[in-house]
Amino acid sequence: MTKQIIEVENLSYKYKDATDLALKNISFKVQENQWLSIIGHNGSGKSTLSRLLNGLLVPEENPDTKIVIDGLELNSENLWKIRDKIGIVFQNPDNQFVGTNVQDDVAFGLENRNVPRSEMIKRVDAALSAVGMQSYKNAEPQMLSGGQKQRVAIAGIIAIEPKIIILDESTSMLDPEGRNSILKLIRKLQQQKGMTVISITHNIEETLHSDDILVLDSGKKVAQGKPEKIFSNMEMIKKAGLGLPFIYELKQELSKNGVEIPSDVSTEEKMVEYLCQLNSKM
Amino acid sequence: MSKIIIGRYIPGNSIIYKMDPRGKIIAAFFFIALIFLANNWITYSLITLFTFAAVFATKLKIKTFWQGVRPLIWLILFTSVLQLFFTTGGKVYWHWGILNISHYGIENSIYIFIRFVMIILMSTVLTLTTTPLEISEGMEWILTPLKYLKVPIGQIALVMSIALRFVPTLMDETVKIMNAQRARGADFNDGGLVKRAKAIIPILVPLFINSLTIAIDLAVAMESRGYREGEKRSRYRVLKWSQYDWINFAFFALLTVLLLIFRNH
Ligand SMILES: Nc1ncnc2c1ncn2[C@@H]1O[C@H](COP(=O)(O)OP(=O)(O)OP(=O)(O)O)[C@@H](O)[C@H]1O
Ligand SMILES: [Mg+2]
Numbered sequence: 001m002t003k004q005i006i007e008v009e010n011l012s013y014k015y016k017d018a019t020d021l022a023l024k025n026i027s028f029k030v031q032e033n034q035w036l037s038i039i040g041h042n043g044s045g046k047s048t049l050s051r052l053l054n055g056l057l058v059p060e061e062n063p064d065t066k067i068v069i070d071g072l073e074l075n076s077e078n079l080w081k082i083r084d085k086i087g088i089v090f091q092n093p094d095n096q097f098v099g100t101n102v103q104d105d106v107a108f109g110l111e112n113r114n115v116p117r118s119e120m121i122k123r124v125d126a127a128l129s130a131v132g133m134q135s136y137k138n139a140e141p142q143m144l145s146g147g148q149k150q151r152v153a154i155a156g157i158i159a160i161e162p163k164i165i166i167l168d169e170s171t172s173m174l175d176p177e178g179r180n181s182i183l184k185l186i187r188k189l190q191q192q193k194g195m196t197v198i199s200i201t202h203n204i205e206e207t208l209h210s211d212d213i214l215v216l217d218s219g220k221k222v223a224q225g226k227p228e229k230i231f232s233n234m235e236m237i238k239k240a241g242l243g244l245p246f247i248y249e250l251k252q253e254l255s256k257n258g259v260e261i262p263s264d265v266s267t268e269e270k271m272v273e274y275l276c277q278l279n280s281k282m
Numbered sequence: 283m284s285k286i287i288i289g290r291y292i293p294g295n296s297i298i299y300k301m302d303p304r305g306k307i308i309a310a311f312f313f314i315a316l317i318f319l320a321n322n323w324i325t326y327s328l329i330t331l332f333t334f335a336a337v338f339a340t341k342l343k344i345k346t347f348w349q350g351v352r353p354l355i356w357l358i359l360f361t362s363v364l365q366l367f368f369t370t371g372g373k374v375y376w377h378w379g380i381l382n383i384s385h386y387g388i389e390n391s392i393y394i395f396i397r398f399v400m401i402i403l404m405s406t407v408l409t410l411t412t413t414p415l416e417i418s419e420g421m422e423w424i425l426t427p428l429k430y431l432k433v434p435i436g437q438i439a440l441v442m443s444i445a446l447r448f449v450p451t452l453m454d455e456t457v458k459i460m461n462a463q464r465a466r467g468a469d470f471n472d473g474g475l476v477k478r479a480k481a482i483i484p485i486l487v488p489l490f491i492n493s494l495t496i497a498i499d500l501a502v503a504m505e506s507r508g509y510r511e512g513e514k515r516s517r518y519r520v521l522k523w524s525q526y527d528w529i530n531f532a533f534f535a536l537l538t539v540l541l542l543i544f545r546n547h
Contacts, residue, residue, distance in 0.1 A: 051502075054506060056502060056506055080508070080510070083508050084508065087506075087507075088503075088506045090499065090502070090503055090506075094451055094496070095499035095503065096500065096503035097447070098444060098447070098504055098507070099447065100415050100443055100446065100447045103518070104518060104519060108504075108507055109508050110516070111515045111516050111517060111518055112507060112508035112509045112510065112515055113516075114513075114514050114515055115516055117516060117517065117518065117520065120516065124518070140447075140450070141447065141450075141451070142450040142454070157507075160508065
């Protein structure tokens with residue numbers, strides 16, 4: 001049985017100087033060790049939501065609002081315990097690099113938690129080898145590529161061993177190769193360490209492999225479900241200002257031409273297989 | 283552009299590089315005090331020899347040290363010349379109105395010259411062989427007693443290290459902005475002083491805005507990674523004393539003793 005790791009109820013948020021709510025009455029749940037993708041157009045509230053989860057932003061007092069992370073309700077008392085459970089990798093790799101070199105940066109989160117130095121050394125080494133950056137230990141940020149900096153940021157997060165890792169467009173500044181290798185790395189960590197992953201992305205293809213997708217539109221949650229379910233709801237996707245992944249686009253075009261593809265054909269490989277079979281039958 | 287060296291540090295691996303920054307900073311300050319012990323030819327020669335020994339021990343090119351002295355050479359010469367013409371005492375060799383060249387004047391102006399140059403050389407030895415971060419960490423350790431006066435030394439040190447870390451980033455940012463302005467026809471190399479100064483403003487404004495964005499992002503990232511102001515933090519980087527520091531201190535002790543002996547001769 002899977003455990004529920006995030007539970008959000010009736011969450012709304014308004015920025016101080018804004019007229020509109022950035023988030024409107026959002027409720028959702030995430031199971032442990034799942035990969036949740038959050039999609040939505042620019043300004044739909046994705047980053048706001050992620051920052052509310054670890055208390056970087058604080059919602060207005062409301063008895064109906066509830067944020068529970070790994071059994072702990074988010075309040076000023078539990079704030080720091082919850083920050084130990086959630087690590088966020090931000091979009092711009094430069095602006096989250098605090099240390100003067102790679103190992104200092106990875107150690108930053110540990111220093112904040114007053115971890116003894118001997119323990120820090122072990123954890124920094126382990127985190128750096130997990131992301132394949134141990135040979136860059138002493139490198140300074142300006143000597144690293146964007147992808148390498150993003151790996152260091154991830155190492156800094158896994159060093160504190162969070163249960164949840166949030167990627168807020170963390171791969172959007174990388175080339176396809178850099179992006180794939182980072183995603184592979186995160187997937188490996190998810191499987192090996194049982195982490196829960198929340199991935200905020202504009203790359204719709206990336207979401208195909210997730211267990212769950214949450215769609216936001218102008219601060220409202222419009223859908224949550226498996227990729228097959230989300231992407232078969234054409235109307236909703238269009239209304240939310242999003243595009244379909246290539247494979248669903250293809251399905252749709254095929255269906256227009258009278259070739260119906262069953263809904264369990266949800267990846268490119270399956271599609272190729274199915275079309276080949278279809279071809280041989282004809 | 284991102285290869286720019288912050289401060290004046292030049293990488294190297296001679297023995298002085300292996301010394302702890304704390305020891306080097308203390309020694310540099312102590313040296314300034316020591317110089318005032320010198321009062322005759324022997325002691326000034328000792329100081330000069332000692333400084334040259336330190337300069338050679340860095341194994342860096344002599345030219346780099348000259349670059350440290352050069353910007354100040356006119357000031358030094360000016361001060362020495364003043365000493366030369368206005369000091370009276372001893373045998374007078376030449377005089378005209380209130381100006382005169384006396385025995386003491388010659389001696390004093392040479393002493394002043396040596397004093398200035400040696401202090402500059404010694405501090406150049408420190409800044410060439412110690413990274414700005416190390417200097418900041420060394421200063422942090424030296425200023426630790428201020429903690430008892432409620433001065434937030436740890437926070438100041440963190441601010442310093444982050445500032446140093448972002449110098450290259452802001453340099454890159456400046457280049458990017460300059461290139462963007464150039465693409466729109468800005469010209470930074472021609473025109474008079476006023477025109478060039480004016481061309482700087484369109485660089486400074488976006489640079490300022492960009493650094494604010496970076497600062498806000500960084501603050502969010504730091505908080506998200508568990509940074510709490512004023513909370514006790516452990517340290518990953520630590521300074522370690524080594525045998526080289528004892529060698530360093532031993533030399534300074536020896537110099538002190540020699541100066542004390544010979545100053546009364
Ligand atoms: N600091 C702020 N002050 C005021 N309003 C803000 C602030 N940050 C975001 N907003 C507003 O809140 C809304 C949601 O922003 P948010 O950054 O969460 O969107 P997003 O889904 O992450 O967008 P993107 O895909 O562009 O990253 C937007 O309308 C935005 O203008
Ligand atoms: Mg965002």
